[in-house]
Amino acid sequence: MAGYNDRYEVVIGLEVHVELHTRTKAFCSCPNEFGSEPNTNVCPVCMGxxxxxPVINRTVLEYALRAGLALNCEIASFSKFDRKNYYYPDLPKNYQISQYDLPLCRNGYLDVAVDGGERPGARRIGITRVHMEEDAGKLMHGEAGTDYSLVDVNRCGVPLLEIVSEPDLRTPEEARAYLEKLKAILEYIDISDCKMEEGSLRCDANISVRPVGSTVLNPKSEVKNMNSFRAVQHALAGEAERLSAILAEGGQFLLETRGWDEASGLTVQMRIKEEASDYRYFPDPDLVPLVIGPELIDRVRSELPELPAAKQQRFMANYGLPAYDAGVLTGSRALADFYEACVAAYHDQKVVSNWVMGEFLKLLKAHNLEVAASRLTPSHLVAMLKLIDQGTISGKIAKTIFEEMFLSGGRPEEIVKARGLVQISDEGELGAVVRQVLEDHPGVAEDYRNGKEKALTFLVGQVMKATRGQANPQLVNRLIKERV
Amino acid sequence: MEIYDLTAHELADLLQRGEMTSEEVTGAIFQRIHDVEPDIQAYVTITEEQAYEAARQVDGERRQGKDLPYLAGVPAGLKDVLCTRGIRTTCSSRMLEHFIPPYSATVVEKLAAAGAVFTGKLNMDEFAMGSSTENSAFFPTHNPWDLSRVPGGSSGGPAAAVAAGEAPYALGTDTGGSIRQPASLCGIVGLKPTYGLVSRYGMVAFASSLDQIGPMTKDVRDCALVLNLIAGYDPLDSTSAPGAGLGAVPDYTAFLTGEIRGLRIGVPREFFGDGLDSAVAEAVKASLGKLAGLGAVVDECSFPHAEYSVPCYYLIAPAEASSNLARYDGVHYGYRAVAENGGAYDLMEMYTNTRSQGFGAEVKRRIMLGTYALSSGYYDAYYLQALKLRTLIRDDFNRLFDQFDAIVSPTSPTPPFRLGEKSDDPLSMYLSDVYTIPVNLAGIPAISIPCGYTDGLPVGLQLMGPVFSEGTLLRIAHAFEQDTPYHQDRAPLKRGHAAVSPAGREGGDSHGRL
Incomplete structure (x- = not known):
């Protein structure tokens, strides 16, 4: 697609904010809940x-440590909170409690491959820092013609992690892969819902272009308003094109903030940064510095769940799966858990892998569902595989049953029964059908006798058709061969 | 002596012995308030009705034979910087003139739980910024020893109220001397506790790393009793010291033994230099003789970085204030400027007009100072340098406390000055706190006690000690008090020479009383 790939190099860094799904807010004991009535999850503290x-919620620190360790960061032994001062009506104190020069975690990395998994093609993307801060509220602007805006303070004080990557990403596809990998890890360590549509995962991108071989960092565009990974990829692709065109024409780059417009598929200028904002950061005197001892780090590390890379290796070793399968299956914790629940009850791990990676992922994508939201259970899938093994249903019928289980959540035996999908393995019953087919197509039978293999395929197909796909294919084959 | 002249512990004894009811004591205090308040103007809000209700509650419990805290039923005043649920808390600012908090400060909860009867909310310099209470947006308070003079500040309302018998005791706050300097100027006892000993939750913040709440009382015993009630760890304040840094909070009255023989007391020569009124110096030096006479070992010493305290403070405190006061923007609560035509301002106009109109000159001056000190390009030269100075000042104290149990100095370099005398000269006003500011920068405790007079105006002696040495300071203060008559003197409410007319203090006493 894009012509900029040949001559220009794209330089991308991502700033990701994730809301931590702690029970209470970062600095008070209000519930941390999405979607409540405006200004109900509030108290004097988060209303400023x-x-x-403020009093730090210890769980926020633990979650941040989990993230730092999972992202291979160095953990600061001494960290502190700072105030970021700026005026905005969604920020009741007019400063945000954040971390400035001593973030909790820094110098981490994430190995990212564009087509998923963790193979030689993976590139190591640096993570500059991970720090804790509080979220702001939300403004609701009156309808056109009104002269007021409303403020919802519910989100004020919700704990956030800001995860900043190095400008190591080189393509929009890689940026998307980074986000998917990051999201998978954050879900693995169970610290955030990571729902872009609810704002619990938000991404801003910094992008610039330069001639291949150059090490200069040109003025960057900061791209905002992207509400899906797809949007990030498309916005960056468009912005890379736009910046490349400027470079090609010898134009001037502006240090600017641009917003992604989903409808037009373009980024539009929001503002030009003439000077850096002065947030007048200084240490928050209301919060004592954090001293993080090795015992705490060791404990959090020991409690970390198995992470995607390790799980992939284990899947390859324990289940004999190819790297690709293991990579896809460990792409999310929920999918990996689903797979492992299946293979715990079924002997052929590759067969399970094929069903999960094939039909299951296809249907999830088609219905835009998360694993947790699907109605299919591992025990139903295993029961279905056993029905195939027993010869009760054919592999072909199984696909129909699988979709039905996925949609209705029903047990495979019941679906088979209700829809009369039991495989016909009765020799007498099938023999009659075979006899009829041979009578109807004497010429084809003759061809088969003369060694035409294709003729057999045709005859089997006719039997399947006559039995609405329920005939046992192996038995049909044998019967035709015997009778011709 | 009149009822309103008694100390809190004397009143507590009357209540315990059943010689008076809390309702009667409360009545006596409100009678005094009604009599002298037109002259003193210590109260921003008087809560008479709630006070009687609380008094009757305590009386009822006492009649039922309930075991009550010692100070239960004794009235108390609160500086109007302490949040009180359902009662407006103004910080003597237009910005919060009608602000009614939905919660109470931890110290208010603690006193209430101990049966305190709150008389009302006391005047102060706006947002605790000032040394004379003339920066109150409502009206200035007058010094009960000479009504033409200031009571000091920023806790001028509490100091004047206690000195005039309008409250047996009060809680003040101290960021750079705001308890001790007015205590000194009004001839009462004022203690700034160790940073972290008393919870700051619910105290409207001025400079968070310096602010502390403390007792303002008629004598040292009251001071110890009130400290007993308000000290201690608070999970709502991250800077509150677990176990008050000492395990459990001690009974501070146990330190009042009268015995200070062998205690080593240092006298930094830098605290007796230029700018110190000679009569004040004389009174303080005479006090040193008394301490020596009581058996303390008094020695001269040096505090090398003393001269940097005021500049250091006037960078750190405004820097923190510029951020702490950013929330008063007209969006969520408090004053909001409205366009003259009654229509809506746009956001920036609303911010600008709200803050221009809602804050007084001194508050704006400090917000600008602090904003500047934190700005990129100036941070290292100002704020960071100030932090380094702060460490040096703390080190000076630590070195001295290797040698001495306590350090003494005058509390204020001058006796109470006249209203209006320094209003147009902020730098000279800032120097009122030259001896008190180092204490806040170091986070240590200090107490001011009356130690004499100059021309009939009280002089205060400041005792400073290492962190969590409140017991020792109270012990020395108490021994000194036992040996001197000043704590028994009561302010004459004398009309002095005609006051210099201060700007903006006509407004009288009719301001928004509840």
């Missing part, structure tokens, strides 16, 4: 009333 003080 005069005289209140």
């Amino acid at each position: 009333l005069p005289g209140v003080l």
